[in-house]
Amino acid sequence: xxxxGLLGTAAMIWLTRLDLQSDYVVDILPAFVAMSFGMGLVFVxxxxxxxxxxxxxxxxxxxxxxxxxxxxxxxxxxALLNTIFTTAVTGYLTSHAASPLIEAxxxxxxxxxxxxxxxxxxxxxxxxxILFIRRTPADVNSTSDQEQVPxxxx
Numbered sequence: 001x002x003x004x005g006l007l008g009t010a011a012m013i014w015l016t017r018l019d020l021q022s023d024y025v026v027d028i029l030p031a032f033v034a035m036s037f038g039m040g041l042v043f044v045x046x047x048x049x050x051x052x053x054x055x056x057x058x059x060x061x062x063x064x065x066x067x068x069x070x071x072x073x074x075x076x077x078x079a080l081l082n083t084i085f086t087t088a089v090t091g092y093l094t095s096h097a098a099s100p101l102i103e104a105x106x107x108x109x110x111x112x113x114x115x116x117x118x119x120x121x122x123x124x125x126x127x128x129x130i131l132f133i134r135r136t137p138a139d140v141n142s143t144s145d146q147e148q149v150p151x152x153x154x
Contacts, residue, residue, distance in 0.1 A: 001041065001042050001045050001046055001049075001129045001133065002126055002129050002130045003038075003041055004037070004038040004039065004040065004041025004042035004126075005038065005042055005122060005123075005125055005126025005129055005130075006038070006123075006126050007034050007035070007037060007038030007041065008034075008035055008038035008039055008042065008122045008126070009038075009119050009122040009123045009126055010034060010038075011031040011032070011034040011035035011038060012031075012035070012115050012116075012118045012119035012122055013115075013119045014027075014030065014031040014034070015028070015031045015111075015112075015115040016112050016115045016116050016119065018108055018111060018112060018115075019108060020104060020105065020108060042129075043070075046129075047066055049133060050062070050066045051063060051066065077121075080117075081114045081117060081118060082114075084110075084113060084114050084117050085110040085111065085113065085114040086110070088109055088110040088112075088113035088114070089106045089107060089109065089110035092105070092106040092109045092110070093106045
């Protein structure tokens, strides 16, 4: 999970370099591929960790809660980043003379600011994973690597 979070953070930092001359294959696609791998490394094990220690009779409710928080979190995150983007574009446009080129530069500026905010949020999430999700001593002494399950540090 920590590698995935760092990979996602790096992808967002990569996207902050976009400008009007950016090329999709060189400047955007590598970041999208890195983000895809990073998020794949985060979401699957994080869902597993979220359900660690839940009693069998509560597993359905706990799984539903995990799915609900992912959906609500995604919606809130999209709204937050859209607000950041819009604010950055508006600020850029008000501080520059209006022209089609300035409007395009304002949009790129807005994306770069939103990508920067995303990088910060993903970086903080990766740091929290690194600091708080650990294996317990019982998991480390387990006879099988498949039985080792990370848990939250108390």
